[in-house]
Amino acid sequence: MIVASGWHVRVNARVAQRKLYTKTCMYSFAIWLRKMSKQSRNMKTIAAVVIVIIIVIAGVAYYLTQMPSGPGPTTGQVKIAMILPGRTDDLAWNQAGYESFTTVLTTYGEGINTCGCWVQNHQEKAQIQADVRDFVSKGYKLIIGHGFEFQVPIQEIASQYPDVSFLVIAGWNNSLTNLAIADVRTDQTGYVLGYLAGRMTQSNKIGYIMGARVAELARFEPNFAKGASDANPNIVYAYGPLTGGGNGIQPGGSISVVAVGDFHDLQGAKADAELMASQGVDVLAVMGDGVVRGAIEGAIDKNIKLIGNGVDIADSPPVGAEKLTIGSGSWKWDKVMQAWLTDVAASKRNSKYWADLASGGLEIELNKDNVPAAVQQDVLNAEAKVKSGEVKTDPLGPLMIANPLASVQTGFIALVLQQLRE
Numbered sequence: 001m002i003v004a005s006g007w008h009v010r011v012n013a014r015v016a017q018r019k020l021y022t023k024t025c026m027y028s029f030a031i032w033l034r035k036m037s038k039q040s041r042n043m044k045t046i047a048a049v050v051i052v053i054i055i056v057i058a059g060v061a062y063y064l065t066q067m068p069s070g071p072g073p074t075t076g077q078v079k080i081a082m083i084l085p086g087r088t089d090d091l092a093w094n095q096a097g098y099e100s101f102t103t104v105l106t107t108y109g110e111g112i113n114t115c116g117c118w119v120q121n122h123q124e125k126a127q128i129q130a131d132v133r134d135f136v137s138k139g140y141k142l143i144i145g146h147g148f149e150f151q152v153p154i155q156e157i158a159s160q161y162p163d164v165s166f167l168v169i170a171g172w173n174n175s176l177t178n179l180a181i182a183d184v185r186t187d188q189t190g191y192v193l194g195y196l197a198g199r200m201t202q203s204n205k206i207g208y209i210m211g212a213r214v215a216e217l218a219r220f221e222p223n224f225a226k227g228a229s230d231a232n233p234n235i236v237y238a239y240g241p242l243t244g245g246g247n248g249i250q251p252g253g254s255i256s257v258v259a260v261g262d263f264h265d266l267q268g269a270k271a272d273a274e275l276m277a278s279q280g281v282d283v284l285a286v287m288g289d290g291v292v293r294g295a296i297e298g299a300i301d302k303n304i305k306l307i308g309n310g311v312d313i314a315d316s317p318p319v320g321a322e323k324l325t326i327g328s329g330s331w332k333w334d335k336v337m338q339a340w341l342t343d344v345a346a347s348k349r350n351s352k353y354w355a356d357l358a359s360g361g362l363e364i365e366l367n368k369d370n371v372p373a374a375v376q377q378d379v380l381n382a383e384a385k386v387k388s389g390e391v392k393t394d395p396l397g398p399l400m401i402a403n404p405l406a407s408v409q410t411g412f413i414a415l416v417l418q419q420l421r422e
Contacts, residue, residue, distance in 0.1 A: 078341075080105065080142040081135040082118040083128060085149050085289070086263065091317075092292040092310035094120065097146040097169065099311065100333035107334070108341060128153040136161055142344065144169065144337070148215055155179060165344045169333065170215050174350045180343070182336045182353035183216065185362060186287075186309065187393040188386050189329030190220035192357075192364050193307050194227025195382040196327050197283040199375045200305055204234040207256040207281040209272050209295045211263035211288025213248055220309065221248060223393045224285060225255050227382065256281055266294030273298025283307065283326070296321050305370070314367040327366045327379070335361040354395075357387050 080101075088098040098118065105116045117140070119131055128150055135143055141164050145154050148170040158166050158179045171181030197206045206228055210217040221239075228235045237253035249257040256279065258272045269291035273284060277299070286295040287309040296313065299306050300320040306313060308328035313321055336353045343351050355361025364383050366376055385391040 078108065078114045078142070079138075079140045080114065080116040080144070080341075081131075081140040082116065082144040082146060083122050083131050083150065084118065084120045085123045085147045086121060087290065088118075088120050090289050090292060090310075091296065091308065091313050092287060093289050094146065096310040096331040097144075097333055100331070100337060101144070103332075103334040104337045104341070108338065123149050125153045129157055132157060132161075136164055141165060142341070143167075145171075146333075148172070151181075165340075165349045167337070167340050169336070174352055176350060178349045180340055180349060180351050180353070182333075182340070182355065184331055185354055185356040185393075185395055186216040186220040186329070187223040187395050188357045189309065189362050189364065190223030191227035191230075191386055191391060191393045192379060192383045193285060193309075193327055193329055194224035194229075195231040196227075196366070196371070196375070196379045197224070197285065197305075197307060198228035198231030198235050199378060200326055200371065201228075201232065201235075201283045203280045203282045204232065205254055205256070205280040206235065206283045206285070207258075207273075207276040208249075208285045208287075209258050209260065209269055209276075209291060210286075211260055211291045213246060213259040217259075217287050218248075219395070220285075220287060221257060225249055226393075228255065231378070231382070260288070260291045263289035263291060266290050266297075269294030270298035270301075273304075274302055277302030277304050285309070286313075293318070299324060312365045314365070322367070323370070325367045326370050327364065330363045330365050331355055332361050332363060335359055357383065 082097070082101045084094045084097055086094040088094055098120075101116065101118060105114050108114050117135070117138075122128055122131055128145065132143060132154065143154075143164060143166050145151075145166065145168045148168075150168045151171045151173060154166050154168055155173060155176065158164070158176050162178060164178060166179045167182060168179065169182045170184075171179075173179075174181045208221060208224055210220070213221070225235075225237045225239060229237065235254045237255045238250045240247055240250055242248045242250065248259075249255050256276050258276070260268050260272065262268065269286075273286075273295045276284060281304060283305040284295065284299050285307040286292045286299075292308070292310070292313070296306060296308075297318055300318060304324065306321060306325045308314075308325060310329075310331055312325075312328040312330055314325035314328065315322070333355060336355050339353055340351070343349065357364075364379070366379060368376060371379075382391070386393060
């Protein structure tokens with residue numbers, strides 16, 4: 001029997017909700033006090049209002065103090081913590097990581113008592129390292145950093161906690177004995193989803209919006225283009241050096257590509273999607289934290305088909321996405337996490353893992369309501385060829401070298417990485 005402590009996973013969400021409740025109460029009473037002050041100059045009335053506010057503040061403060069910050073050490077538990085750089089409902093990177101984490105908590109090991117805790121929207125080096133120290137102080141021996149932002153902060157302090165095992169997803173250096181890394185073969189899903197886009201476009205113009213041209217987002221780009229071109233000879237493109245540096249799909253062909261430059265610029269991504277639609281793009285692939293939601297909103301406004309990455313966006317908000325989504329590449333990080341936990345139990349703590357189609361770490365999810373049966377079968381055939389190796393994809397991509405710090409041109413990511421070095 002699997003015993004999991006799902007309550008602990010919800011600790012941070014409940015704290016956030018209660019803090020929001022507190023702010024809402026304070027704001028409402030502030031408005032009330034202003035109205036009362038205008039309506040009456042009676043000092044007794046105002047004094048009574050102030051007393052009521054003080055009582056409410058005291059009550060809310062007591063309410064919040066009853067909420068624990070997280071679980072403490074418990075004998076016999078497997079305690080796993082996760083730090084995420086963005087929101088757990090971003091329809092992309094963070095949501096895929098969070099959902100995989102909760103899956104692991106409820107499926108890891110028959111008869112093993114498992115509990116977990118997580119934090120979101122933590123990106124800065126000092127904050128990440130403070131999270132690690134806090135989790136260690138609470139007895140966590142397994143800590144996951146979900147993003148390349150965590151490589152430098154965790155690598156700097158991992159040696160201080162030799163009995164703690166770390167996993168950095170999208171990491172690149174596993175030279176420490178207690179630091180494992182993992183990555184995702186978006187080159188594989190890129191080809192298959194590109195094939196889908198090539199078959200489904202009517203204008204022979206497709207697009208791709210990403211948060212930044214780095215790591216798994218960059219790895220997707222050339223393979224998406226290749227898949228689309230293999231499926232549809234009317235899709236033409238050139239891949240090579242870009243004016244701003246690095247390699248990518250060059251302007252002027254059938255494929256429009258935008259690296260927004262900020263993973264959380266929803267309005268910028270929405271505007272990019274709308275611009276692509278005005279230029280004739282009728283199938284749009286999206287990847288990269290918060291920009292995914294913005295791009296989806298833009299696609300809905302312009303009624304163009306959607307392809308997601310991370311989670312199946314057909315079942316997600318905003319309303320209307322389900323009518324336009326034709327497929328998604330879902331990232332099942334729980335497969336990687338399970339392999340890591342198994343290795344840690346066998347004292348192998350600095351392995352390298354890939355989430356790919358063969359292992360089930362990646363899945364192609366077609367929205368059958370929006371994709372003709374014949375196209376579905378062709379896409380499944382393309383997926384089978386990738387799995388078997390008949391179709392070769394590039395697992396490294398244009399910027400994925402030993403250390404992505406040396407190859408990032410995008411201003412936002414460059415700034416983030418600069419902060420990580422400090």
